[in-house]
Each structure stands twice: as structure tokens, then as C-alpha cells.
Amino acid sequence: MELESLYDQLGSSTFSVTESPLVWTQNHPASCMTLSQAWVQYLQGKTWKDKHRKNVEQMFLNIQLFLRDQPVDSYRQTDIIEALSSIAKLPQRNRKPYSEMPLQDMIDLYVPEELRISDKTVKEHLKIMIGLFSEYLVKEVKVLVTSPTEGVTFKSAVKRFGSFSDSEVSEILDGAKEKPEWFYWFAMMGAYTGARRSEIAGLMKSDFDVCRDTGRAYFRIKEGKTLSSVRIVPLGRELLDSGFMEYLSSVEQERVFDTAYRSPNRVTDLFGSLVPSAKDMYGDRLVFHSLRHTFITKARMAGLSTSLVQQYVGHSLTGGGVTDRYTHRFTVGSLVSVCDVISYRVL
Incomplete structure (x- = not known):
């Protein structure tokens, strides 16, 4: 009892x-x-x-x-x-x-x-x-008669992240152009790949390559909190058209986003200055991680295979029962269907 x-x-x-x-x-x-x-x-x-x-x-x-x-x-x-x-x-x-x-x-x-x-x-x-x-x-051992932990309780807070509309992402990215150049491309990577902030911050120039079958540029996530986090991530057409590969070539150091890697709070401060409200209309928090939620929501709304989306963003395969055991890594050619549907251009 x-x-x-x-x-x-x-x-x-x-x-x-x-x-x-x-x-x-x-x-x-x-x-x-x-x-x-x-x-x-x-x-x-x-x-x-x-x-x-x-x-x-x-x-x-x-x-x-x-x-x-x-x-x-x-x-x-x-x-x-x-x-x-x-x-x-x-x-x-x-x-x-x-x-x-x-x-x-x-x-x-x-x-x-x-x-x-x-x-x-x-x-x-x-x-x-x-x-x-x-x-x-x-x-x-009866050293104390009463414990200082008596009466102390803790409730798990539901920390749900919100997502942005296309126009909100577009405004954020436009505002990021007025910030340091590295941050603009950091935000672009978050919006167009749905990668976690720590994954983007840890990227090295050597992590980027071009698929010989498709000619599409991609990067590798070599480590993560789960096995599914380790993956290849193709770059979407809209991100490539914006000039990301040119920026990548201009980076002198091996770590692409060295400031974000050494000073995570810098990303928080810069991104926070571009978001007018800390919460969305449903009360969910709006932070850099919300770009990941936005990406996943848009990909699923496009009617793509759940398995494709899960592998692209580094989630464990679910919903396929025993078939998930037989599902191996998708190719770059298959995964581009995920990133190429992501667009924040407001018509």
C-alpha cells in the first residue's frame, strides 16, 4: 500500500x-x-x-x-x-x-x-x-523520522509543439534573411528537411553527397537518439533552387553550422525574434522544433506513404505489423518524393 x-x-x-x-x-x-x-x-x-x-x-x-x-x-x-x-x-x-x-x-x-x-x-x-x-x-536505518520527500509530487507536463502555416513559415524565412547568413540557411534546412535542430547543427561538409542514380544532393545523419535517426536525407527541389549548395561550398570550416553547434541558445534567440507569438491558436508552443512538426504535417497531408515519411524524418516504422521487419531502407530516388512536396510559396 x-x-x-x-x-x-x-x-x-x-x-x-x-x-x-x-x-x-x-x-x-x-x-x-x-x-x-x-x-x-x-x-x-x-x-x-x-x-x-x-x-x-x-x-x-x-x-x-x-x-x-x-x-x-x-x-x-x-x-x-x-x-x-x-x-x-x-x-x-x-x-x-x-x-x-x-x-x-x-x-x-x-x-x-x-x-x-x-x-x-x-x-x-x-x-x-x-x-x-x-x-x-x-x-x-532510522536516522530520520520524517523524509523531506514526503508530500512532494510531480506531474508530467504535456509539451506539445505547434506547427506553422505556409505564410507563417514564409514570413519567418524572409525575416531570417536579415539575420546572420548561417542562421538563414539553418532555418531553411529546418523548414525544408524537417531535421531536428541538433541534427542540423552537427552536420559536417563531408556528410553531404550526390546520389549517383538520381543526381540529387543529400546528407547523412550518422548518429541519433534511436537507430531510425541514422538515415540519408535528400534535399528538396525548392531548397536547392534557393542556392543552398552554393552556400555549402562557401563555408570554410568543416562543420557547416559551427555557431549553432557551439551555442544552441543563439538559435533559440534568433528564431524567437522571428516568431510573433510563443504559442499557436491551440495553445501549442511555437519554437524551432515546430518547423519539424510543420514539415511532417505537410508531407502527410500530401498523401505520401507513412513509411516514406517516417524514414525521411527518422521515426521508427509503425503500422505495418510484421511487414515492418521486412521493410528496408528506401532509396534516395524514393525519398525525394517526400521533400519535393514541401513548398512554402504562398500563391
Whole structure:
């Protein structure tokens, strides 16, 4: 029943707190035990597999970053809430450039919402804190009588991205012409390929090539969060007609969008200045990632095969049952049908 109650708390409506005084026993000098010391003792009784242990220890580093290494009797519910709120703003560490940054540099770093850790991961952090404070320090070793996690709950926020109309995309791209040249082509790539921002930012000149069968230029996504993310992406006719290959030839460094790669916030700021509203008429958020939603929506509205669209944008094949196992990568010649239907020219 206690376990069920804890899971109900994890799925409740919001971060919240029910204040209650924290009490520790006289027989256990909690003030002499720091958070890190308690964590070491807590781990001694765990028989987790190596992969799970590594994930948990990484999450504890995030917890310790914001809770600091203080005596365990000094924490209050408000400290837990503030730590979780900060953890929810951390980036996905498997994405560059965040994977190359020290954890300490994350404290005051602004991370775009679409690049932050998932709500599920935030819940897992809370679960770890409940295990340490409530299950171990209160119930097992009885260092504390009341856990600072008691009364703390978290609700997964629905983070739905909106999409743009053709005229809105056209206005954004026109406005991008007044920004740095690299950003204009960065926005063009987002609008005409539907690629994720991190995928575009990571592109190297060597990732681009020309298909010998069709003569169509394309680029390779060599890594991603799933196997389906690794793919080839042909460039659409409208993007090519705009002069993208000429721009690519003019780039001197190997990384095509070096500024976007090193400073993700620069893309956020520049794109935000071109979008008049933070949300669309349905209340969905309008950010750079909305270009991807717009691309996918337009491709599906054109009546294209779902499998083609899924492979082009890097989604896992779904809806074909066992047939999906036998469906291999589509050729560049097949995939151009996806990108060539994308047009934002308002007639």
C-alpha cells in the first residue's frame, strides 16, 4: 500500500508540498552524516546490474549538484522541490555540445525545452530521492523520522509543439534573411528537411553527397537518439533552387553550422525574434522544433506513404505489423518524393 501511494504521488497533478516538521532520532546523529555519505551507505545494500547502477549514479550527481552535499537532517521539502525544478531544466546529456560540458556548467545554463530531459527522467530522480530519504534514512536505518520527500509530487507536463502555416513559415524565412547568413540557411534546412535542430547543427561538409542514380544532393545523419535517426536525407527541389549548395561550398570550416553547434541558445534567440507569438491558436508552443512538426504535417497531408515519411524524418516504422521487419531502407530516388512536396510559396 505504501508503494502504491508513492507511485500515486509521482503521477499526481503538479509539484506540491505539504509542510511538516523534519524530525531525527537522538540515537542517530544525522547532522554528522552528509548526503554523499548517506548515498555511499545506501548503495552498499543494492545489487543492481551495472547499467542500471550507472544510470542511477549519474542521476544522483544531478541531485547532489542542486541539493549540495549537506547534512541529511538539514533538507526540507522545499529543497527537494527546488532541486527537481532545476533538474527538469537540464539538457539531454547524450546530445552535443552538452555531452562535452562539465556538469557544474549546467547550473545556470539555459536549455531549450525540446532539448531538456524528459518528465519521465525527472520522476526517476524523485524516485531516487524517495528511496534514499524515505526508504533508507527513515525506515531502514532510522536516522530520520520524517523524509523531506514526503508530500512532494510531480506531474508530467504535456509539451506539445505547434506547427506553422505556409505564410507563417514564409514570413519567418524572409525575416531570417536579415539575420546572420548561417542562421538563414539553418532555418531553411529546418523548414525544408524537417531535421531536428541538433541534427542540423552537427552536420559536417563531408556528410553531404550526390546520389549517383538520381543526381540529387543529400546528407547523412550518422548518429541519433534511436537507430531510425541514422538515415540519408535528400534535399528538396525548392531548397536547392534557393542556392543552398552554393552556400555549402562557401563555408570554410568543416562543420557547416559551427555557431549553432557551439551555442544552441543563439538559435533559440534568433528564431524567437522571428516568431510573433510563443504559442499557436491551440495553445501549442511555437519554437524551432515546430518547423519539424510543420514539415511532417505537410508531407502527410500530401498523401505520401507513412513509411516514406517516417524514414525521411527518422521515426521508427509503425503500422505495418510484421511487414515492418521486412521493410528496408528506401532509396534516395524514393525519398525525394517526400521533400519535393514541401513548398512554402504562398500563391
